[in-house]
Amino acid sequence: MTLVSTDRAVAQRLFLAREVALRAGAVQRERYETVLAIASKSASIDLVTEVDRACEALIVEAIRATFPADAILAEEGGVGAAEGALFRWVIDPLDGTTNFAHGFPRFCVSIGVERAGERTLGVVYDPLLDERFETVRGCGAWLGSRRLAVSRETQFGRGLFATGFPYDVHTSDDDNLEAFAAVVKSARGIRRDGSAALDLCYVAAGRVDGYWERKLHAWDVAAGILLVEEAGGRVSDERGGPVDPSGRELVATNGSLHEALIERIQRRGSR
Numbered sequence: 322m323t324l325v326s327t328d329r330a331v332a333q334r335l336f337l338a339r340e341v342a343l344r345a346g347a348v349q350r351e352r353y354e355t356v357l358a359i360a361s362k363s364a365s366i367d368l369v370t371e372v373d374r375a376c377e378a379l380i381v382e383a384i385r386a387t388f389p390a391d392a393i394l395a396e397e398g399g400v401g402a403a404e405g406a407l408f409r410w411v412i413d414p415l416d417g418t419t420n421f422a423h424g425f426p427r428f429c430v431s432i433g434v435e436r437a438g439e440r441t442l443g444v445v446y447d448p449l450l451d452e453r454f455e456t457v458r459g460c461g462a463w464l465g466s467r468r469l470a471v472s473r474e475t476q477f478g479r480g481l482f483a484t485g486f487p488y489d490v491h492t493s494d495d496d497n498l499e500a501f502a503a504v505v506k507s508a509r510g511i512r513r514d515g516s517a518a519l520d521l522c523y524v525a526a527g528r529v530d531g532y533w534e535r536k537l538h539a540w541d542v543a544a545g546i547l548l549v550e551e552a553g554g555r556v557s558d559e560r561g562g563p564v565d566p567s568g569r570e571l572v573a574t575n576g577s578l579h580e581a582l583i584e585r586i587q588r589r590g591s592r
């Protein structure tokens with residue numbers, strides 16, 4: 322078994338998303354641990370490499386050539402058709418740039434597609450493990466040919482959680498450290514692995530029981546949110562309200578541990 326969609330327009334886009342994710346992943350695999358041109362963006366610790374840009378160019382060119390009327394939002398600035406398009410692609414060409422730049426083996430390509438503003442499909446590809454996470458709304462979350470389900474853990478103290486820290490952590494008080502302390506003091510364990518898209522895939526796969534992060538962007542979470550939901554998990558803001566698609570604050574869990582995680586991480590200070 323594998324993920325299929327009977328909706329032709331969605332199936333065609335899933336096919337392309339899969340193909341370009343594999344191609345961009347192959348570029349990442351080839352360039353991993355080679356000498357890279359690296360620059361900073363919003364902060365000195367917010368990096369971009371020539372490989373981020375090359376992967377984005379490859380993906381955006383393929384979408385423009387195949388679906389010229391579709392809109393595109395891509396992290397490094399790639400754009401597609403004007404607003405008003407039915408479909409919009411939301412792309413992180415390389416999620417985990419700091420890891421990639423340091424030779425730490427955890428990064429991926431993340432591609433989400435919305436139809437009329439609704440998250441419709443997602444592909445996240447980890448090129449080193451050759452793991453392809455895929456989802457289509459209503460058709461489940463998949464890792465290759467295996468259908469995914471979130472974990473069944475109900476006890477917070479037995480839970481493994483993931484999080485991340487924003488690029489302005491050196492200068493902002495809204496730094497996630499208080500929430501991090503609250504979880505680390507009461508969970509079985511916590512991970513900061515440096516790829517938000519893979520963190521969400523790992524919630525979907527039951528590898529971690531929950532994940533939260535602040536100050537993300539739409540491209541970090543476009544595919545991952547749908548993967549978690551289609552695997553039976555819950556995604557919300559930090560008050561348990563509707564998920565913020567911009568990624569400004571995000572809590573994703575197996576559902577059972579959602580309230581318990583929110584209780585620990587809710588902002589106590591001002592934003």
Ligand code: IPD
Binds near residue numbers: 413518537541
């Ligand atoms: C980053 C990663 C990281 C998260 C950052 C993201 P990038 O994306 O997902 O895990 O903590 O907030 O911006 O910059 O590697 O694409």
Ligand code: CA
Binds near residue numbers: 517
């Ligand atoms: Ca990212």
Ligand code: CA
Binds near residue numbers: 396
């Ligand atoms: Ca990126």
